[in-house]
Amino acid sequence: MINTIVKRDGRCVLFDIDKITDAIFKAAQALGGNDRQTARELAELVVKHVEQAHTDDNPPTVEEVQDAVEYQLVESGHARTAKEYILYRAQRTRIRDMNTRLMKTYEELTYQSAGENDVKRENANIDGDTAMGTMLKYGSEGAKQFYHMFVLNPVHSKAHLEGDIHIHDLDFLTLTTTCCQIDIEKLFRGGFCPGHGFLREPNDIQSYTALACIAIQSNQNDQHGGQSIPNFDYGMAHGVRKTYRKLYSRNLAKALELLVGLENADEATKAVREKVHAAHGLYPVLADDNGYRDLELPELAGFADEPTLMKAQAFAVEQAYQETKRATYQAMEALVHNLNTMHSRAGAQVPFSSLNYGTDTSPEGRMATEAILLATDAGLGHGETAIFPIHIFKVKEGVSFNPGDPNYDLFKLACRVSAKRLFPNFSFLDAPYNLQYYKPGHPETEIAYMGCRTRVIGNCHDRSREIVNGRGNLSFTSINLPRIAIRAKGDIDFFFEELDRKIDLVIDQLMERYQIQAKKKVRNFPFLMGQGIWIDSDKLGPDDEVGEVLKHGTLSVGFIGLAETLKALIGQHHGESEYAQNLGLDIIGHMRKRMDDATRETGFNYTLLATPAEGLAGRFVRIDRKLYGEIEGVTDHDFYTNSFHIPVYYNISASEKIRLEAPYHALTNAGHISYIELDGDPLKNLDAFEQVVRYMKECGIGYGSINHPVDRDPVCGYTGIIDEVCPRCGRHEGEAVSVEKLRSLGCWNGNVDCGYCGDPNEEAARLPNSVVE
Amino acid sequence: MENLNVQNNDSEMMVGEGVGFERIRRITGYLVGTLDRFNNAKRAEVNERVKHAVTREVKL
Ligand SMILES: [Zn+2]
Numbered sequence: 051m052i053n054t055i056v057k058r059d060g061r062c063v064l065f066d067i068d069k070i071t072d073a074i075f076k077a078a079q080a081l082g083g084n085d086r087q088t089a090r091e092l093a094e095l096v097v098k099h100v101e102q103a104h105t106d107d108n109p110p111t112v113e114e115v116q117d118a119v120e121y122q123l124v125e126s127g128h129a130r131t132a133k134e135y136i137l138y139r140a141q142r143t144r145i146r147d148m149n150t151r152l153m154k155t156y157e158e159l160t161y162q163s164a165g166e167n168d169v170k171r172e173n174a175n176i177d178g179d180t181a182m183g184t185m186l187k188y189g190s191e192g193a194k195q196f197y198h199m200f201v202l203n204p205v206h207s208k209a210h211l212e213g214d215i216h217i218h219d220l221d222f223l224t225l226t227t228t229c230c231q232i233d234i235e236k237l238f239r240g241g242f243c244p245g246h247g248f249l250r251e252p253n254d255i256q257s258y259t260a261l262a263c264i265a266i267q268s269n270q271n272d273q274h275g276g277q278s279i280p281n282f283d284y285g286m287a288h289g290v291r292k293t294y295r296k297l298y299s300r301n302l303a304k305a306l307e308l309l310v311g312l313e314n315a316d317e318a319t320k321a322v323r324e325k326v327h328a329a330h331g332l333y334p335v336l337a338d339d340n341g342y343r344d345l346e347l348p349e350l351a352g353f354a355d356e357p358t359l360m361k362a363q364a365f366a367v368e369q370a371y372q373e374t375k376r377a378t379y380q381a382m383e384a385l386v387h388n389l390n391t392m393h394s395r396a397g398a399q400v401p402f403s404s405l406n407y408g409t410d411t412s413p414e415g416r417m418a419t420e421a422i423l424l425a426t427d428a429g430l431g432h433g434e435t436a437i438f439p440i441h442i443f444k445v446k447e448g449v450s451f452n453p454g455d456p457n458y459d460l461f462k463l464a465c466r467v468s469a470k471r472l473f474p475n476f477s478f479l480d481a482p483y484n485l486q487y488y489k490p491g492h493p494e495t496e497i498a499y500m501g502c503r504t505r506v507i508g509n510c511h512d513r514s515r516e517i518v519n520g521r522g523n524l525s526f527t528s529i530n531l532p533r534i535a536i537r538a539k540g541d542i543d544f545f546f547e548e549l550d551r552k553i554d555l556v557i558d559q560l561m562e563r564y565q566i567q568a569k570k571k572v573r574n575f576p577f578l579m580g581q582g583i584w585i586d587s588d589k590l591g592p593d594d595e596v597g598e599v600l601k602h603g604t605l606s607v608g609f610i611g612l613a614e615t616l617k618a619l620i621g622q623h624h625g626e627s628e629y630a631q632n633l634g635l636d637i638i639g640h641m642r643k644r645m646d647d648a649t650r651e652t653g654f655n656y657t658l659l660a661t662p663a664e665g666l667a668g669r670f671v672r673i674d675r676k677l678y679g680e681i682e683g684v685t686d687h688d689f690y691t692n693s694f695h696i697p698v699y700y701n702i703s704a705s706e707k708i709r710l711e712a713p714y715h716a717l718t719n720a721g722h723i724s725y726i727e728l729d730g731d732p733l734k735n736l737d738a739f740e741q742v743v744r745y746m747k748e749c750g751i752g753y754g755s756i757n758h759p760v761d762r763d764p765v766c767g768y769t770g771i772i773d774e775v776c777p778r779c780g781r782h783e784g785e786a787v788s789v790e791k792l793r794s795l796g797c798w799n800g801n802v803d804c805g806y807c808g809d810p811n812e813e814a815a816r817l818p819n820s821v822v823e
Numbered sequence: 824m825e826n827l828n829v830q831n832n833d834s835e836m837m838v839g840e841g842v843g844f845e846r847i848r849r850i851t852g853y854l855v856g857t858l859d860r861f862n863n864a865k866r867a868e869v870n871e872r873v874k875h876a877v878t879r880e881v882k883l
Contacts (some may be wrong), residue, residue, distance in 0.1 A: 083857060168862050306844060434845070434856075435847045435856075437847075437853070437854045437855065437856065441852070472847065473854075502851050502853060503852060562843060662851040663851055667864040667865060668864025668865075669864075671864070687871065688864050688867035689864040689865070689867055690867075692851070698871055698873065699871040699872070701873055703876045703877070704874040704876060704878070707875055715866060723852065725849075727872035727875050728874065728877070729876070730873070741877065742877060755852075757848075759848075760847040760848075761846050761847070762844065762847070763844055763845075764844075765842055772844050772846075783843050783844050784840070784841050784842065784843055785839065785840070786839045788836065788837050789837070789838060
C-alpha cells in the first residue's frame with residue numbers, strides 16, 4: 051500500500067490515484083478517446099506495478115510513477131496513448147526547465163554587474179547596469195521564454211535553441227517589426243504629431259533638425275531595430291531655404307532702419323517679400339540667382355532711393371548667407387548632440403539612428419551636408435567622437451565622385467571627416483544592383499543603408515514602388531552555416547541539401563512571424579503607422595490591421611561564418627584560394643536564388659542578408675564547439691566571422707579584401723557592408739583613404755567603411771592614435787600629469803573639478819575649413 | 824565635491840590620476856567608446872583584427 055509520493059523538490063505529499071487517471075485520460079483525449087473507466091483501470095494497474103518495488107517506508111518518486119505509467123500503457127497495448135503521454139511528459143519537463151532557467155537568468159541579471167554578465171552586454175548600446183537597462187532585460191528574457199513555450203512553432207523554437215538558426219530580436223516576436231526609412235520630407239510637410247500635441251511644419255533649420263531627432267526617437271519606440279533617414283540633405287534643404295528667406299528680410303530691414311530710419315522695418319520687408327512671392331512665385335534664395343532682387347526693387351521704392359535700396363539688398367544677401375550658414379552649423383551641432391544623449395525605450399537606449407546624404411546638389415542641400423560633416427568633425431562638447439548618428443555618404447558618379455562633379459568637394463570632406471571620426475561610411479549608387487533602381491531627380495530611388503547594413507529597395511509586392519522611403523525590414527533570421535558544413539564532413543552535396551532544408555525552415559518561420567505582425571493594428575504603432583511614416587499607412591484608420599501595408603517590407607534570411615563554412619568543407623576559406631572563393635559564391639548565390647524563388651512563389655519580399663551578427667557571433671560557435679570539438683579555423687576562435695567577410699585575423703591587403711568581398715554585395719540584397727582596417731593615422735594620408743573608397747566603388751562594393759584607431763586622452767583632449775603614451779601630454783593611461791605641463795601645451799582650461807578639459811585648440815577652431823562657398 | 828584626480832597644489836598640481844584613455848571602436852556597424860560594453864565574442868573579434876595594407880594596386 052502506497053500513501054505518499056516524493057515530489058521533484060524532495061517534499062513528500064499524499065499519493066492520489068486520481069492524478070494518474072487524469073494524466074492517462076488527457077493523453078487518450080488528445081487522440082480522441084473518451085473512456086474514463088479504462089483510464090481508471092489502467093491507473094490501478096500502474097499502482098500495482100509501483101507497489102512491487104515500493105512500500106510506504108520507501109515511497110516512489112514522481113519520475114518513477116511516470117515511468118510506470120509509460121510501461122503499463124505499452125504493456126497493455128495502448129501504444130499511441132503511451133506516445134502521447136511521453137510527449138506530454140517531455141513538454142512538461144521542457145516548461146519546468148525553462149522556468150528554472152528563466153529564474154536563474156533573472157537571478158544573474160539582478161545580482162551580477164554588466165562586467166560579469168554577458169547577457170547584460172548583449173547590446174553594446176544599452177547600459178545593462180542601469181535600472182531601466184536591467185528592467186528591459188527582465189522583460190526581454192521573460193518574453194523569449196514565453197514565446198518558446200507558447201507561441202513559436204516547436205520546430206522553430208528547437209532549431210533556435212539548438213543553434214541551427216538564430217531568430218533575431220525574438221523578444222519582440224509578437225510586438226513589432228525591425229526598422230524603417232523615414233521620409234523626412236513627407237513627414238514635415240504639414241506638420242506631425244509625436245504623441246503629445248501637434249507640431250507645426252517647421253520654419254527654420256533649427257526646428258528641422260530638432261524635429262528630425264524627435265521623429266527618430268518616436269519611431270524607435272515603435273520598432274525594435276534602428277531608424278534611418280534616407281534623404282537627410284534633401285529634407286534639411288527646406289529648413290535652410292526657410293532660414294535664409296527669414297534672415298534676408300530681417301537683414302534688409304536692419305539695413306533700411308540704419309540707412310533711412312525706416313520704422314517697423316521687419317514687418318515692412320516681410321510684407322514686400324510675401325507680395326513678390328504672391329505675384330511672381332519667387333523667394334530670396336541662398337544662391338541669389340533667381341532675379342528676386344530685381345523683382346523686389348520696385349516694391350521697395352517707397353522706402354528709399356534706388357542706390358540706397360540696392361546697397362541694402364546687397365547687405366541683406368551677404369549677411370543672410372553668413373547667418374544661414376552659422377545657423378545651419380549650429381542646428382547640425384545640436385542634432386549630433388541630441389542623437390547622442392536623447393533616450394528611447396524607457397530611457398535605457400540611445401536611438402540607433404542613421405543619416406544618408408551627399409547627392410542633393412542644391413545650394414541649400416549642400417550647405418546642410420557640409421554642416422553635418424563639419425559638426426561631426428568637431429565632435430561633442432569636449433571634442434569626443436560622436437557614437438550616433440551613423441552617417442552614410444552617398445557616392446554617385448556625376449554627382450559626388452569625380453573631380454568636377456557638383457558635390458565632389460563634399461566627398462573629399464566626407465573622406466577627411468571619416469578619417470578622423472570613423473563616420474561617414476560610404477554607399478555606392480553606381481553598383482549595378484543599386485543603379486538599376488536609380489532615377490535621376492527621384493531621391494527615393496537612391497539606395498540608402500540603415501544602421502549597420504540593412505538595405506530595402508526592391509519591391510515585388512508593388513513593382514511601381516521600388517523605393518526606399520517608408521519601407522524597412524519586418525524580421526530576419528540567420529542560419530548557422532558552419533554547422534551545416536561541419537556536419538557535411540566534406541560532402542558538398544549533403545551540404546547543399548541540408549542548407550536547403552534550413553532555408554525552407556527559415557522561410558516558414560519568417561512567414562509565421564509575419565502572420566503575427568499582420569494582425570497588429572495601426573494603434574499599436576502610434577508613430578510609425580499613426581503618423582503615416584510607413585508606406586501607405588496614411589490610408590488606414592486606427593483600428594485597421596497593418597498586414598497589407600507590411601507587405602512592402604522585407605523578410606530576410608541571414609547567414610554567418612562563410613569563412614568557417616568553407617574551411618570546414620574544403621580546408622580553405624575564400625581569402626586563401628580562388629577555388630574556395632568560387633565555392634563561396636556558389637553557396638551565397640544559391641541562397642540568393644532561393645530567396646528570389648520564395649519571393650516569386652509567395653509575393654513577399656524575401657531577401658538575403660549578410661547578418662551583422664549582433665549578439666550571435668559567440669553563441670553559435672560556443673554551441674558548436676561543445677558539439678563538435680575544437681576544429682582548426684572553424685571553432686577555434688571565440689566568434690564566427692561576420693557574414694561573408696574574410697576573417698579579421700587573416701593577413702590580406704586592402705585591395706584583395708575589397709576585390710574578394712565585392713561580389714557578395716551583389717548577392718546580399720537585404721544588406722551588406724565591407725570593412726577595411728587601416729594602420730596608422732589616416733588623416734596623415736588622406737590620399738590613401740580616398741583611394742580605398744574609390745577602389746571599393748570600382749570593384750562594385752555597395753556599402754563600405756574604413757576602420758582605424760580613434761583614441762582620446764580626456765585629460766589633455768588629444769584625439770588620434772594613442773599607444774602606451776599620449777603623444778601630446780606624455781602621460782600613461784591612469785597617470786597624473788602636471789597642470790604646469792598642460793598649461794604650457796595650451797590645453798589647460800583651469801577647470802580642476804572635471805579633470806577633463808576638452809581640447810581648447812579644437813574648440814577655438816570650430817567651423818573649420820569650409821568647402822562650400 | 825571632493826576631487827580625487829587632483830594632487831598637490833598650486834604650480835605642482837597634478838590632474839588625471841586614474842583617468843583612462845578612451846578607445847572608440849566599431850563593431851557590427853556601431854561605435855562604442857570603450858570595450859567594456861561589448862560582449863565577450865565581440866571583444867575577442869576586436870582583439871584579433873589585423874590591418875590591411877594599402878598597396879599600389881589600389882591606386883587608380
Ligand atoms: Zn594627453
